Amino acid sequence: MPAAPECPIGLQFDQVEKRYGVVYALRNLTLSIAAGECVAIAGRNGSGKTKLLRVAAQLVRPGRGTLSYSGAEGNYRPKIGFVAHATMVYDELTAEENLLFFAKLQRVGNPSERVAALLIEVGLVDRKDSLVRTFSRGMRQRVAIARALLARPSLLLFDEPGTGLDAESSAWLTEQLRKLRDSGCTILMSLHGDSEMARLATRAIRLDAGSVIADTRRGAMFQSIFAVAGC
Amino acid sequence: MLRRILFGAVAIGLVACAAYAAFYVAPEERTMGAIQRIFYFHAATAWAGETTFFVCFVANLLYIWKRKPHYDWLGVTCAEVGAACITVVLITGPIWAKPVWGIWWTWDARLTSTFVLWILYICYLLLRTLVDEPERRALLSALFGVFAFIDVPIVFGAIRWWRTQHPAPVIMGGPGSGLDPLMKKVFFFNVLAMHVFAAFLIVQRYFLEKAKHDVALLQREAEVR
Amino acid sequence: MALLSNAAVLVGKEVRTEFRSRELLSTTIVFVLIVVVVFSFTFDPTTNESRRFGPGLLWMAFLFAASLMLQPCFLREQVNDTLSALRLAVRDPFAIFLAKIAANTLFLLLTELLMLPVFAALFNASFGAQLPGILLTFLLGSLGISVVGTALAAISAQARMRELLLPLLLLPLLTPILVVSTEVTIRLMQSEPYLEWKGIGLMAAFDAVFLTVLWLFGEYFLEE
Numbered sequence: 001m002p003a004a005p006e007c008p009i010g011l012q013f014d015q016v017e018k019r020y021g022v023v024y025a026l027r028n029l030t031l032s033i034a035a036g037e038c039v040a041i042a043g044r045n046g047s048g049k050t051k052l053l054r055v056a057a058q059l060v061r062p063g064r065g066t067l068s069y070s071g072a073e074g075n076y077r078p079k080i081g082f083v084a085h086a087t088m089v090y091d092e093l094t095a096e097e098n099l100l101f102f103a104k105l106q107r108v109g110n111p112s113e114r115v116a117a118l119l120i121e122v123g124l125v126d127r128k129d130s131l132v133r134t135f136s137r138g139m140r141q142r143v144a145i146a147r148a149l150l151a152r153p154s155l156l157l158f159d160e161p162g163t164g165l166d167a168e169s170s171a172w173l174t175e176q177l178r179k180l181r182d183s184g185c186t187i188l189m190s191l192h193g194d195s196e197m198a199r200l201a202t203r204a205i206r207l208d209a210g211s212v213i214a215d216t217r218r219g220a221m222f223q224s225i226f227a228v229a230g231c
Numbered sequence: 232m233l234r235r236i237l238f239g240a241v242a243i244g245l246v247a248c249a250a251y252a253a254f255y256v257a258p259e260e261r262t263m264g265a266i267q268r269i270f271y272f273h274a275a276t277a278w279a280g281e282t283t284f285f286v287c288f289v290a291n292l293l294y295i296w297k298r299k300p301h302y303d304w305l306g307v308t309c310a311e312v313g314a315a316c317i318t319v320v321l322i323t324g325p326i327w328a329k330p331v332w333g334i335w336w337t338w339d340a341r342l343t344s345t346f347v348l349w350i351l352y353i354c355y356l357l358l359r360t361l362v363d364e365p366e367r368r369a370l371l372s373a374l375f376g377v378f379a380f381i382d383v384p385i386v387f388g389a390i391r392w393w394r395t396q397h398p399a400p401v402i403m404g405g406p407g408s409g410l411d412p413l414m415k416k417v418f419f420f421n422v423l424a425m426h427v428f429a430a431f432l433i434v435q436r437y438f439l440e441k442a443k444h445d446v447a448l449l450q451r452e453a454e455v456r
Numbered sequence: 457m458a459l460l461s462n463a464a465v466l467v468g469k470e471v472r473t474e475f476r477s478r479e480l481l482s483t484t485i486v487f488v489l490i491v492v493v494v495f496s497f498t499f500d501p502t503t504n505e506s507r508r509f510g511p512g513l514l515w516m517a518f519l520f521a522a523s524l525m526l527q528p529c530f531l532r533e534q535v536n537d538t539l540s541a542l543r544l545a546v547r548d549p550f551a552i553f554l555a556k557i558a559a560n561t562l563f564l565l566l567t568e569l570l571m572l573p574v575f576a577a578l579f580n581a582s583f584g585a586q587l588p589g590i591l592l593t594f595l596l597g598s599l600g601i602s603v604v605g606t607a608l609a610a611i612s613a614q615a616r617m618r619e620l621l622l623p624l625l626l627l628p629l630l631t632p633i634l635v636v637s638t639e640v641t642i643r644l645m646q647s648e649p650y651l652e653w654k655g656i657g658l659m660a661a662f663d664a665v666f667l668t669v670l671w672l673f674g675e676y677f678l679e680e
Contacts, residue, residue, distance in 0.1 A: 021365045022451035059540050060680045063298070063366070080544055086537035092473050104465045105545040107458070147541065295676055350628045358625065361615040371611050374673060375625065378607065381669055382629050385662055389632035392658060393639055 008035030009069050009078045009154040009186050011056060016065035018051055018210075025051040026062070027210035033188065035070070038181040040201035041190040042225050048210040049190035050084075053157045056188060057082050069155075079106075081148030084159040087140045088147065091133040095124050095143050098132060099150065106151040118146040123172075138169035145176060156180060158189035162197055174200065194226035235434065242424075242431035249275070249417075249424035257417040263331050273323040275421035277345070279429040280316030283309045284352065284380065286433075291376035294369055303369035304440040305433075306376060310355050312432045316425075317349040340391035347386050351379040365444075459554070462546045466555030474563065484525045484567050491517035492575065506579040511641035514575055515634055519601065522564055523623035526605040529556055530613035539678065549675040553610075557602045557667075564598040586644045589651040593644070596659040597637040603666045604629050610677040632662050 011033040018026040026048045033039055043049050054060040055067055057080050069078050082088070089098040096115060103111035119125045122142040127135070132143060141161070148156065158177070162170050174196045181187055181200055191198050198204070204225040206214040214220040253271040260267035287309035294302035324342065325335040336342065355376055362368035410418060474480055495513045499505055533539035542552050572590070576583060583590055605626055612622040640655035 019366070022447050054540075054680065057540075057544060059543060077547075082540065082544055084537065084540070086540075088537050088541035090469075090473065090538055091536065092476060093469070097472075101465065101469050102541065102545055105462055105542070107461070295673065347628055347631050354625050354628060358611070358615065358621065361617055361621060363616070367614060370676060370679065371614060374676060375608075375611060377673065378604070378629060378666070378669065381665065382632070385632045385665065389635045389658055389662075392654065393635045396639060 010035040016062045024210045038187040038202045040198045040204040043207035047207040079151045079153040081153035081156045087144045096128040122146045137164045156187045242428045245424040249421040252417045269327045271421040275425040277320045279425040283313035288380040291373040294373045308436040314352045344387040462551035463554040470559035488517045488521045510579045512638045522601045526609045529609040556606045560602040561598045568594045599663045600633040
């Protein structure tokens, strides 16, 4: 499935801050992610995991600090694939229509072929003409992942992707993540607990109150990042 | 603190002097009599209101560009003071119009667009009450404020064109047009006084908004500790 | 150009979605009909008065209908957070606005054109030779309503009481459109009809000004 991404992309968060009123979602966040790294992000609810991912996707504008992409020149915005809790696809369109729509929007070459290939890859060929409204949670997640992969992104962001998935879908997702990691994509994924998915990561960080408090790159133990009550 | 009290004293003093000038210094108008004196207050307040809305517009633009909270405080402050000024205008206008022209209201270009202006800024203030999160509230109201300000001259133009198709009594001639020189002086003195008073209100309201923000910050810090 | 091709793809999706369900169009058309009928109880619609009041009432009905029809514009994108997907997919966020404006203008125009014969029948008016003028008026009016309405829909989708907020914010801003389009329509309906070019110019200016303002500030409406 995943051809090598067009150019490997790293990320730098430099003292990023995002406030909502007096509440800090992200506070003095400084983080450097190398191209091709697969980073698992752990933390309690409200620790800033989702906000970090949305800043990485440039969906959220930081109040202070900067986000920059490395391995790219100037004002380049890399191709980003985002899989969140919401599916980000239209319920009232079919799986194929959704994918074709996003493929054309992102000016993917040969959109019909690309969509057909992805539908096979995510195992939805026989349901491609069904409205997404009729899909189960697991199937919606597959459409979401196909949507994220349409333009062969250099940066993949997953926000608690395993939520609501049964064991089979979860295993399938873990396998897709493994393939993507091995193909050289930079991956950031926020996860709730230690799991098969978490173990795919080449690096793990822990957030608390919007800041990084532990990082395996700086000597923290992988298990300790996840093994905290309430994680 | 002392400076603000001084400023307040100056502002109120000026308004008092202006009122005195309007009642005792300015000559009596030939046709309308004593009721015409309300014009000094009415028109001066209208000008102050319009200036305030312009400052609001600039504050909105600056907020969208710079995202500093004090531009938002300035924006909401000016909108409130401006809305208050225009409320006064809309009340004093009919008070003047009824005894002189026999009607409370006419849908001429200036009155109608003043009314729409007032409604737009009331909407601006209403919008602010319906967005909870401060930065979102500041941005959305700034964007609406820009739209509202740009709309006002278009409203005026459209209604004036419409009025050329359906002529109606024009109640008030342009302020300063055809005014006796002494009346003009009194008028511009009133304009100055109302601007200073509006500025004083803006300063007070601005610091109130700032204080609200500081209190919220302190509360949050106390919670964290 | 990327902006236009993105917008074209987006418009295609909007139109396809709407024509699949037709829920927005059908409810809007029925609403306009109801408003016209109810308002016409306030005066005797069979005399010459209908020529004077009819157009105003028609445009008011369009405005009210639009303020309801524009609601789902951005609310629909909140359901599955598809707005984020759109923002990620397009280079220029103005493409999203352009597409929604085009789609909304189309839907409004369709409603208006469907209402025209009904209106003509109810008010014993005939438009015949004035059809091009009417179409131009409808087009410019609908465009103005859509430009401002789409921008405000983006605002109200992020606030509370959004169902009330959108009409509240929209109607005062659209005063020029209401005044001018009514006037132009009256001229087109009178016994010696003609197209009031000054009015057309004013409407075009309104549309151009607000489209430009939206182009300058559009991305901020969608910010998080």
